[in-house]
Amino acid sequence: MHIAQLANFYGPSSGGLRTAIDALGRGYVEAGHRRSLLVPGPYDAWEETEHGLVVTFRAPLLPGTSYRMVPETWRIRDVLDRLRPTNVEVSDKLTMTTAARWARRHDGGSVLLSHERLDTHLSPRIGWRPGLVAGVNLLNRSLLRRFDQVVVTSAFAAREFERVAVRPVRQVALGVDLTTFHPDRASPAATRANGGTAATGAVGAVGAAGAAGAAGADRDGEVPRLIHAGRLSQEKRPDLAVATAVELHRQGFAFRLDVFGDGPDRAALQDLAGDAPVVFHPYVGDRLALAAELAAADVSLSVCPFETFGLAILEALACGTPVVTADTGGGRELVTLASGAWAKPDPRALAAAVTGVLARDRDARRKAAREQAECYPWSASVSAMLDVHAATGRRARVRTSGRARTHT
Numbered sequence: 001m002h003i004a005q006l007a008n009f010y011g012p013s014s015g016g017l018r019t020a021i022d023a024l025g026r027g028y029v030e031a032g033h034r035r036s037l038l039v040p041g042p043y044d045a046w047e048e049t050e051h052g053l054v055v056t057f058r059a060p061l062l063p064g065t066s067y068r069m070v071p072e073t074w075r076i077r078d079v080l081d082r083l084r085p086t087n088v089e090v091s092d093k094l095t096m097t098t099a100a101r102w103a104r105r106h107d108g109g110s111v112l113l114s115h116e117r118l119d120t121h122l123s124p125r126i127g128w129r130p131g132l133v134a135g136v137n138l139l140n141r142s143l144l145r146r147f148d149q150v151v152v153t154s155a156f157a158a159r160e161f162e163r164v165a166v167r168p169v170r171q172v173a174l175g176v177d178l179t180t181f182h183p184d185r186a187s188p189a190a191t192r193a194n195g196g197t198a199a200t201g202a203v204g205a206v207g208a209a210g211a212a213g214a215a216g217a218d219r220d221g222e223v224p225r226l227i228h229a230g231r232l233s234q235e236k237r238p239d240l241a242v243a244t245a246v247e248l249h250r251q252g253f254a255f256r257l258d259v260f261g262d263g264p265d266r267a268a269l270q271d272l273a274g275d276a277p278v279v280f281h282p283y284v285g286d287r288l289a290l291a292a293e294l295a296a297a298d299v300s301l302s303v304c305p306f307e308t309f310g311l312a313i314l315e316a317l318a319c320g321t322p323v324v325t326a327d328t329g330g331g332r333e334l335v336t337l338a339s340g341a342w343a344k345p346d347p348r349a350l351a352a353a354v355t356g357v358l359a360r361d362r363d364a365r366r367k368a369a370r371e372q373a374e375c376y377p378w379s380a381s382v383s384a385m386l387d388v389h390a391a392t393g394r395r396a397r398v399r400t401s402g403r404a405r406t407h408t
Helices: 016-030 073-083 095-105 118-126 132-146 155-162 238-250 266-273 287-295 311-318 330-334 347-358 362-373 378-406
Strands: 002-006 034-041 045-049 052-058 087-090 109-113 149-152 225-229 256-260 278-281 299-301 323-326 340-343
Touching: 002 016, 002 073, 002 095, 016 034, 016 052, 016 311, 016 378, 034 073, 052 073, 073 095, 087 095, 087 378, 095 109, 095 132, 109 132, 109 378, 118 132, 132 155, 149 155, 149 378, 155 330, 225 238, 225 287, 225 311, 238 256, 238 266, 238 278, 238 299, 238 347, 256 287, 266 278, 287 311, 299 311, 299 347, 311 323, 311 330, 311 362, 323 330, 323 347, 340 347
Parallel strands: 002 034, 002 087, 034 052, 087 109, 109 149, 225 256, 225 299, 256 278, 299 323, 323 340
Antiparallel strands: 045 052
């Protein structure tokens, strides 16, 4: 097969979207298939790489973001005409969906890999308005009819498509790089002296100096280290992680929360943290450096209540770090009682979940976290997606055969 992967909003800081697309693409090539990647960028380019051809469309930055989107659908179809892939895999619900029409016209298979739930993704941006669900249902009905197969990554993500009941979706869990993200990455070098800034310029009152005598400190006087890694933007709900830290601080619990990431809400989050022991660090693009930070932590806070999967959760678990998450969303489906905890998306409830996890035996909780992550190797995701592509290819051939019989 020649699989063309297409995505808008794919860039240097795209996080989970880029990680998933790249991991699947590498897997396709390693399995003996041809892979092309079509994405927006600052300039037009065609580049051959060890993992296939990368075609970049010159596209503008969306206002106030670091993301780009290709507006001219004819350019996308023109490149597909030149590449002639047997299958298209679209990680986008906007302009890149034109690839489904191209595939149907050229007897190819088409797959939509849905990375977000539109209803929960849009609600914090535009407010929960009466027409939102109806509008999302209309779009999802169209997407289900346009693509040969829609793939979701969790039961939570499937529910918005199940509401319209046009045809079943396929659930394929994403994976995690179990070599890069590993408990052995933890080292004493993973300290906080790397450019972070505390919410008030120093660790808060129940911080380094008074930690030994405060609730939460261990026998050696070291306080538990919490971590949150992700985009600092409202749709990811980083405010819940910071508010949880504020609640722990209010209760007199000794800890430190390190926040890694950038985004439009950074200043507001620093204000929210106040004098709590919360330290803000820049986005970490180096995966090994991020793994070292995750592996050195005691608990990871990934608390977005409408995450459709949660690659950040798997990365923390793979590093042997238990995760506290919200009791709704796809992230909840990745965490077990042994490898972490969940609670309603409320600071007090999440704070109780954190202290509950920290009360468990450290070695046991770290072992359980790693074992849970090992259930999600990328090889399983790649194998499942190749099965999907093979099935859509057969469907395309049946479609072609049916048209041929009609015209004879």
